Amino acid sequence: MLLREVKNIFHTELDPLYPKEEVNSFFSILIEHYLNLERFALALQPDLIVSKENETPLFGALSRLKLKEPIQHIIGTSHFMEMDFKVTKDVLIPRPETEELVRWIIEEVHGLESEEQNTKGLRILDIGTGSGCIAISLAKHLNNAKIYALDISADALKIANENAVLNDVEIIFLEKNILEDKLDKEFDIIVSNPPYVRELEKKEMHANVLDYEPSQALFVSNQDPLVFYRRITSIASNQLIKGGYLFFEVNQYLGKETEQLLKANKFSEIELRKDMFGNDRMLKGKL
Numbered sequence: 001m002l003l004r005e006v007k008n009i010f011h012t013e014l015d016p017l018y019p020k021e022e023v024n025s026f027f028s029i030l031i032e033h034y035l036n037l038e039r040f041a042l043a044l045q046p047d048l049i050v051s052k053e054n055e056t057p058l059f060g061a062l063s064r065l066k067l068k069e070p071i072q073h074i075i076g077t078s079h080f081m082e083m084d085f086k087v088t089k090d091v092l093i094p095r096p097e098t099e100e101l102v103r104w105i106i107e108e109v110h111g112l113e114s115e116e117q118n119t120k121g122l123r124i125l126d127i128g129t130g131s132g133c134i135a136i137s138l139a140k141h142l143n144n145a146k147i148y149a150l151d152i153s154a155d156a157l158k159i160a161n162e163n164a165v166l167n168d169v170e171i172i173f174l175e176k177n178i179l180e181d182k183l184d185k186e187f188d189i190i191v192s193n194p195p196y197v198r199e200l201e202k203k204e205m206h207a208n209v210l211d212y213e214p215s216q217a218l219f220v221s222n223q224d225p226l227v228f229y230r231r232i233t234s235i236a237s238n239q240l241i242k243g244g245y246l247f248f249e250v251n252q253y254l255g256k257e258t259e260q261l262l263k264a265n266k267f268s269e270i271e272l273r274k275d276m277f278g279n280d281r282m283l284k285g286k287l
C-alpha cells in the first residue's frame, strides 16, 4: 500500500473521533516511530510503498487509537523538556504545563547562581514523581544538585528509575505515602505536582485520560481537594531550609485557595503564575 493510502485510511477511521490536525499528528508520530520516517516524509514521498510487514504496526496503532488509547502509550514514550520518557499505564503522561513549572525552577536556581549564592549540592525533592519527568529534567539541567524523588506507587518508581537510566542522571528514589509518612532530610527546594483533579471535574475529561491514566495520580475528593497541598506545605515548613523554595503545580480552579495555604504557613515572595493556556497553574513560595 502507498503511504498516502495508509494515511487516508487513518483519516477515514479517525476523523469522526479526533480533530483532523490531531490525526495528522498521530500519523506523523507513528511513521517516525515505526518506519523511521521524518515528519515531512509524506509530503516528499506520498507514493512511498509501505510493506505488509510495516503496515501491521501502523494498523495495530490505528485500532488502539479508535479505542482512545493515548498515542504515548501506543509508542511507549513521551517527550518532555527535549527528552524521552518511558510511559505506561502506571504513570501520568507528562503534560506541557509541567514543563513550564520545571523551566521556572531552573530559571530561579540560575538566578541564585548569578547572585553568586552557593547552589552547589542543592538538595531538591520532587513529591509524586510519577514518570520522574520533573526530577529527571531538573537533574539534567542543574548538574550540581542532589535530586530526590518520592512516590507512593512502586510501579511508578520502577518506570521513573528506568527513565533516570535512559536519560543518564542519578536520582535518589523514595517509596513513601506523603499523607502519612515522615521525612527526615532537609531540602533547599521542594516541588510537587500532586493529584488535584476533583471528582466533579471528571465530566470535563476525555476518555483517553479517564480510561488509561492512573486514577491515583489524578483524583482527589470534592470535599477536600487541597489535601496534598496542605500536607506538603506543612512538610515543607519543617523540611525546607530557611530561604528554601516550595513550587507547586496547581488546579486551575483552586489557585487562590492554594496560594492562601502558603500565606497561612508564613511563606514569602509568593507568586501564582498562569500556564500557556492562561490558567492559574504554578505557585512559588519562599520560606
Ligand SMILES: C[S@@+](CC[C@H](N)C(=O)[O-])C[C@H]1O[C@@H](n2cnc3c(N)ncnc32)[C@H](O)[C@@H]1O
Residues within 6 Å of the ligand: 091, 092, 093, 094, 095, 098, 127, 128, 129, 130, 131, 132, 133, 134, 150, 151, 152, 153, 156, 176, 177, 178, 179, 193, 194, 195, 196, 216, 217, 218
Ligand atoms: C499528578 S501525578 C504527577 C506525576 C509527575 N510528577 C508529573 O508531573 O507528570 C501525581 C503523582 O503522585 C503520586 N501519589 C499519589 N498519592 C500519593 C501519596 N499519598 N504519596 C506519594 N505520592 C502519591 C501518584 O502516584 C502520581 O505519580
